[in-house]
Amino acid sequence: MLAFILRRLLQSVGVLLAVGLIAFAMFRFAGDPVNQLVAPDTPYAERLQIRQSLGLDDPVLVQFARYAGNAMRGQFGNSYQFRQPVSTLLAERMPATLELALCATVFALTAGILMGVYSALHRDSVGAKLLQAISLVGVSLPTFLIGILLIFLFSVTLGWLPSYGRGDTVRIGWWTTGFLTVSGWKALVLPSITLGLFQMTLIMRLVRAEMLEVLRTDYIRFARARGLTTRSIHFGHALKNTLVPVITVAGLQLGSIIAFSIITETVFQWPGMGLLFVQAVQNVDVPIMAAYLLLVALIFVTINLVVDLLYTIVDPRLRLSVRRAA
Amino acid sequence: MTHPVLSVRDLRVAFATRRGVLTALDGVSFEINRGEVLGVVGESGAGKSVTGSAVIGLIDPPGRIAGGEIRLAGERIDNLPPEAMRRVRGKRIGMIFQDPLTSLNPLYRVGRQIEETIRTHTDLSGRAARQRAIDLLAEVGIPAPERRIDGFPHEFSGGMRQRVVIALALAAEPELIIADEPTTALDVSVQAQIITLLKRLGRDHGTAVMLITHDMGVIAEAADRVAVMYAGRVAEIGPVAAVVGDPLHPYAKGLMGAIPSLSQETDRLAQIPGAMPRLSAIPPGCAFNPRCPKVFARCTVDRPEPLTVGSHRVACHLYDASGQAAA
Numbered sequence: 001m002l003a004f005i006l007r008r009l010l011q012s013v014g015v016l017l018a019v020g021l022i023a024f025a026m027f028r029f030a031g032d033p034v035n036q037l038v039a040p041d042t043p044y045a046e047r048l049q050i051r052q053s054l055g056l057d058d059p060v061l062v063q064f065a066r067y068a069g070n071a072m073r074g075q076f077g078n079s080y081q082f083r084q085p086v087s088t089l090l091a092e093r094m095p096a097t098l099e100l101a102l103c104a105t106v107f108a109l110t111a112g113i114l115m116g117v118y119s120a121l122h123r124d125s126v127g128a129k130l131l132q133a134i135s136l137v138g139v140s141l142p143t144f145l146i147g148i149l150l151i152f153l154f155s156v157t158l159g160w161l162p163s164y165g166r167g168d169t170v171r172i173g174w175w176t177t178g179f180l181t182v183s184g185w186k187a188l189v190l191p192s193i194t195l196g197l198f199q200m201t202l203i204m205r206l207v208r209a210e211m212l213e214v215l216r217t218d219y220i221r222f223a224r225a226r227g228l229t230t231r232s233i234h235f236g237h238a239l240k241n242t243l244v245p246v247i248t249v250a251g252l253q254l255g256s257i258i259a260f261s262i263i264t265e266t267v268f269q270w271p272g273m274g275l276l277f278v279q280a281v282q283n284v285d286v287p288i289m290a291a292y293l294l295l296v297a298l299i300f301v302t303i304n305l306v307v308d309l310l311y312t313i314v315d316p317r318l319r320l321s322v323r324r325a326a
Numbered sequence: 327m328t329h330p331v332l333s334v335r336d337l338r339v340a341f342a343t344r345r346g347v348l349t350a351l352d353g354v355s356f357e358i359n360r361g362e363v364l365g366v367v368g369e370s371g372a373g374k375s376v377t378g379s380a381v382i383g384l385i386d387p388p389g390r391i392a393g394g395e396i397r398l399a400g401e402r403i404d405n406l407p408p409e410a411m412r413r414v415r416g417k418r419i420g421m422i423f424q425d426p427l428t429s430l431n432p433l434y435r436v437g438r439q440i441e442e443t444i445r446t447h448t449d450l451s452g453r454a455a456r457q458r459a460i461d462l463l464a465e466v467g468i469p470a471p472e473r474r475i476d477g478f479p480h481e482f483s484g485g486m487r488q489r490v491v492i493a494l495a496l497a498a499e500p501e502l503i504i505a506d507e508p509t510t511a512l513d514v515s516v517q518a519q520i521i522t523l524l525k526r527l528g529r530d531h532g533t534a535v536m537l538i539t540h541d542m543g544v545i546a547e548a549a550d551r552v553a554v555m556y557a558g559r560v561a562e563i564g565p566v567a568a569v570v571g572d573p574l575h576p577y578a579k580g581l582m583g584a585i586p587s588l589s590q591e592t593d594r595l596a597q598i599p600g601a602m603p604r605l606s607a608i609p610p611g612c613a614f615n616p617r618c619p620k621v622f623a624r625c626t627v628d629r630p631e632p633l634t635v636g637s638h639r640v641a642c643h644l645y646d647a648s649g650q651a652a653a
Contacts, residue, residue, distance in 0.1 A: 171380055218428035219429055224384055225420075226494060226497070227446060227447060229418025232442070241431070291568075317432060
């Protein structure tokens with residue numbers, strides 16, 4: 001087991017190094033970084049001096065090693081537009097994004113699994129067919145459109161929920177949370193639904209398909225022949241077997257929820273990392289873009305690792321093969 | 327008066343499909359007594375498994391029991407409400423399926439699955455149920471049951487898994503066990519062990535066993551009586567020695583004649599020409615008439631009813647009520 005984790009960790013480091021290289025390369029593609037730092041009329045000698053003091057004269061490999069080393073310590077340089085360390089900026093915005101992603105994930109998983117199980121168990125009912133039809137809409141509508149539609153309905157027409165921002169937040173250490181105020185919760189509703197809707201429909205369709213598959217298996221038939229209650233067959237035996245593949249997809253979707261909250265954050269002016277990234281792109285703020293790229297890679301790699309470990313908890317057959325491989 | 331454990335009378339099972347109603351079982355009747363093993367043989371699609379599913383009340387829609395009655399120890403069970411039927415399943419009728427590799431839920435320890443069955447049907451507490459599960463595993467011949475009980479299904483071999491499945495079927499001491507091809511997926515050497523085990527359990531507990539198979543060797547070894555099924559009907563039923571040794575129905579004769587023998591060398595294996603009709607195209611009269619070597623005019627018009635001929639009951643116009651060959 002330990003060897004398995006170590007091997008996966010090593011792979012993760014490889015992936016992060018590769019992404020780091022791409023992030024590092026961005027600085028060069030965006031032109032001479034010195035141009036971003038100084039006034040247009042700065043004399044050449046002064047530019048040269050800045051260039052030397054920033055280490056931009058060193059060989060590329062040395063520069064990359066320095067960049068990677070700093071990144072590992074959480075230092076991504078200063079933002080061009082804010083003149084502040086990128087790490088501080090990201091840390092400020094991170095709670096907003098993570099809370100939004102958490103709510104969206106909880107919404108997507110709960111609603112997705114419930115609706116999926118329902119439409120598998122009552123597959124010929126009107127309700128199940130309706131859910132199938134709605135899910136098709138959810139899968140095909142783009143996120144920004146859903147967000148705008150929700151704002152139009154619940155903020156503009158009905159006036160129930162705010163259309164932008166996080167509402168009132170409470171500061172706990174460096175973390176700011178919207179979970180402790182009513183307006184914070186209210187502000188979370190629309191963005192969470194917008195962000196989670198696609199994943200929800202995806203999970204629902206997946207759970208439905210998997211569950212129908214599982215209900216056809218011999219061990220479910222045998223469980224019925226043993227006279228177990230319908231409840232224990234559906235929720236004890238069938239659901240757990242259904243969840244094995246759902247975990248993978250849900251895990252990877254969590255990654256994309258965090259990474260692609262950009263659109264939702266823009267629509268709702270949500271003060272998170274996604275919005276910061278969009279602003280950075282508009283202003284060619286390369287340090288922020290590079291750091292964001294690395295952060296997203298880190299999130300994906302971590303989630304992948306966690307999903308692999310979760311597998312072995314759910315499915316005992318993998319525990320054995322992992323032990324053998326180790 | 328004592329009732330047979332299982333009594334099936336004139337059972338009809340129909341499947342409503344887009345192309346009309348298909349009759350999978352048409353007038354099936356048989357009985358199984360306490361401690362008796364009834365072998366049910368026939369080609370694929372003859373209705374063997376459907377009969378088993380009908381008895382335990384697990385015919386999947388669009389199929390349904392369209393007629394006849396099923397009695398367990400004298401009580402009708404074919405018209406029980408679903409919840410009452412669920413309580414019969416597992417408690418009074420146990421079932422064993424063909425493939426032990428897929429019969430157990432891969433995610434749960436075998437002990438949990440056995441205890442779950444025990445606790446569904448009895449009042450035993452958690453600890454008592456576990457003890458009973460260990461005893462059951464020991465009874466079906468699993469070595470070191472107190473350790474193996476915490477194993478997952480994938481940690482057992484095929485034969486051992488089938489033993490676990492049998493232990494599960496036995497968990498609530500049912501009166502009847504339906505074994506649907508219990509040895510088909512196993513090695514020959516393991517088959518014999520499982521059959522011996524089934525026979526012993528039937529004898530020790532007085533359990534009636536309905537043994538569905540297409541393996542005549544298994545029938546000869548394990549069954550007390552045999553029912554030969556063809557196209558959803560019972561062609562012939564009787565004591566194993568009589569039906570295997572001296573079959574009366576032309577189909578049963580063909581079936582027994584098709585068993586390869588080691589003592590006689592032949593270049594070609596005996597076979598029955600043709601194939602069993604589809605459910606949508608069962609011929610009028612006797613269902614076997616297009617393939618029957620002794621077919622005559624009446625066979626294509628009249629459906630033969632089962633008649634008692636010696637120790638057999640046979641549905642064939644070759645015999646008449648007096649037990650003589652009529653034609």
